[in-house]
Amino acid sequence: MSDANTYLIKGADLLGAGRQDVLVRDGVVAEVGTPDAQDATVIEADGLIALPGLVDLHAHLREPGREDAETIATGSAAAAAGGFTAVLAMANTSPVTDTAEAAERVLDLGRDYGLVDVQPVGAVTKGLAGEQLAELGLMARSRAAVRVFSDDGRCVHDARLMRRALEYVKAFGGVVSQHAQEPRLADQFACCHEGELSGRLGLPGWPGVAEEVIVARDVMLARHTGSRVHVAHVSTAGSVEVIRWARAQGIAVTAEVTPHHLMLDTSLLTGYDLTFKVNPPLRPTEDITELRKALADGTIDAVATDHAPHARHDKQHAFAEAAFGMLGLEQALQVVNTVMVQPGLLTWAQVADVMSVTPARIAGLDGHGRPIAVGEPANLTLIDPVATVTVDGAASHSLSRNNPWHRLSLTGRVHATLLRGRPTLLNEEIQE
Ligand SMILES: NC(=O)N[C@@H](CC(=O)O)C(=O)O
Ligand SMILES: [Zn+2]
Numbered sequence: 001m002s003d004a005n006t007y008l009i010k011g012a013d014l015l016g017a018g019r020q021d022v023l024v025r026d027g028v029v030a031e032v033g034t035p036d037a038q039d040a041t042v043i044e045a046d047g048l049i050a051l052p053g054l055v056d057l058h059a060h061l062r063e064p065g066r067e068d069a070e071t072i073a074t075g076s077a078a079a080a081a082g083g084f085t086a087v088l089a090m091a092n093t094s095p096v097t098d099t100a101e102a103a104e105r106v107l108d109l110g111r112d113y114g115l116v117d118v119q120p121v122g123a124v125t126k127g128l129a130g131e132q133l134a135e136l137g138l139m140a141r142s143r144a145a146v147r148v149f150s151d152d153g154r155c156v157h158d159a160r161l162m163r164r165a166l167e168y169v170k171a172f173g174g175v176v177s178q179h180a181q182e183p184r185l186a187d188q189f190a191c192c193h194e195g196e197l198s199g200r201l202g203l204p205g206w207p208g209v210a211e212e213v214i215v216a217r218d219v220m221l222a223r224h225t226g227s228r229v230h231v232a233h234v235s236t237a238g239s240v241e242v243i244r245w246a247r248a249q250g251i252a253v254t255a256e257v258t259p260h261h262l263m264l265d266t267s268l269l270t271g272y273d274l275t276f277k278v279n280p281p282l283r284p285t286e287d288i289t290e291l292r293k294a295l296a297d298g299t300i301d302a303v304a305t306d307h308a309p310h311a312r313h314d315k316q317h318a319f320a321e322a323a324f325g326m327l328g329l330e331q332a333l334q335v336v337n338t339v340m341v342q343p344g345l346l347t348w349a350q351v352a353d354v355m356s357v358t359p360a361r362i363a364g365l366d367g368h369g370r371p372i373a374v375g376e377p378a379n380l381t382l383i384d385p386v387a388t389v390t391v392d393g394a395a396s397h398s399l400s401r402n403n404p405w406h407r408l409s410l411t412g413r414v415h416a417t418l419l420r421g422r423p424t425l426l427n428e429e430i431q432e
């Protein structure tokens with residue numbers, strides 16, 4: 001008889017510790033080595049790498065308000081399929097997550113589905129309107145214990161408001177995640193990296209400097225307030241330069257890069273395919289090269305998906321009017337493997353850092369991003385690092401189909417995900 005709460009993961013590569021068997025019982029890692037467990041359900045992990053469960057600092061799950069694009073249930077399934085055990089759900093829902101009650105509702109919906117820990121991000125300003133601070137303290141003290149605040153989708157462009165938000169969150173160890181886009185330099189219609197291509201395609205340009213001036217301002221505000229700022233979806237070499245300088249000064253800045261900004265370049269807009277319309281826009285290859293280097297040398301701390309599902313009818317517009325954003329949860333680890341690990345830019349231990357350990361630390365998430373060691377919560381991901389996969393966007397768990405990797409060939413396959421000892425994905429199947 002096998003006990004439903006006991007799993008024996010056989011022969012996984014535990015990175016530093018080499019190939020080991022891992023016994024998981026009652027939600028925690030009970031033994032590592034050669035445990036003997038007759039009652040366990042065996043998970044064969046020969047040739048697979050075990051990583052701590054992935055943590056996504058930046059996803060749009062669309063519930064409440066846009067359940068036609070994604071729900072917390074479908075987004076959770078996409079997350080588990082991608083190897084994630086925790087996801088931060090952005091606040092730009094309808095209504096906006098700008099109160100304690102709204103944050104608790106998101107948390108509870110995540111718990112109801114139970115496939116991934118859904119941790120709400122709180123809005124910085126009421127209704128994302130950029131005018132008055134939201135209930136930051138109440139959200140922090142709520143059951144949801146919100147620590148990450150963001151108006152993502154919009155930039156907190158008022159410097160005085162940004163300063164006050166940083167001062168406020170400092171009191172409880174919070175962080176402001178900034179969507180860096182100076183609206184006077186890149187307005188709501190800006191949608192293509194400003195350059196020769198935007199001119200040729202006749203699309204409104206989104207120059208890198210619109211991101212960089214906000215990053216520069218915000219690191220100075222972080223220095224002035226002694227508070228923490230996090231830069232969402234860094235997309236340019238210039239932003240990397242600023243962050244590198246700021247870190248060298250000891251300023252408390254962290255940064256994330258998305259899988260798409262690590263792999264896809266601005267030339268994909270040539271066919272006006274709306275799947276590739278995203279904020280900030282896809283950049284030239286020179287920027288991509290610098291982003292990869294910055295992730296490898298630690299200047300960029302984390303990979304975050306910015307999973308941004310959109311219903312078909314929101315993408316079917318003239319280019320300048322269509323919605324910004326693309327999917328990311330299901331392919332993130334494969335993309336990082338393909339563009340960072342396989343070319344030798346990152347080791348798997350570093351992948352564990354940038355996709356689990358560090359994001360959990362930035363978000364203040366207990367129980368995630370922990371080593372696979374006895375007594376730790378059994379949050380882990382098993383990946384086949386060498387399998388070659390042709391992505392089929394139609395097979396996605398997401399409700400939306402704006403998958404930029406559709407038909408592309410990527411290396412690696414997520415085999416299983418365990419959340420507190422329970423498989424949420426096994427043999428590539430979601431375990432409801
Ligand atoms: N990234 C995007 O292009 N879109 C995001 C908002 C955002 O991350 O800025 C969305 O909510 O759709
Ligand atoms: Zn954003």
Ligand SMILES: [Zn+2]
Binds near residue numbers: 058152
């Ligand atoms: Zn976003």
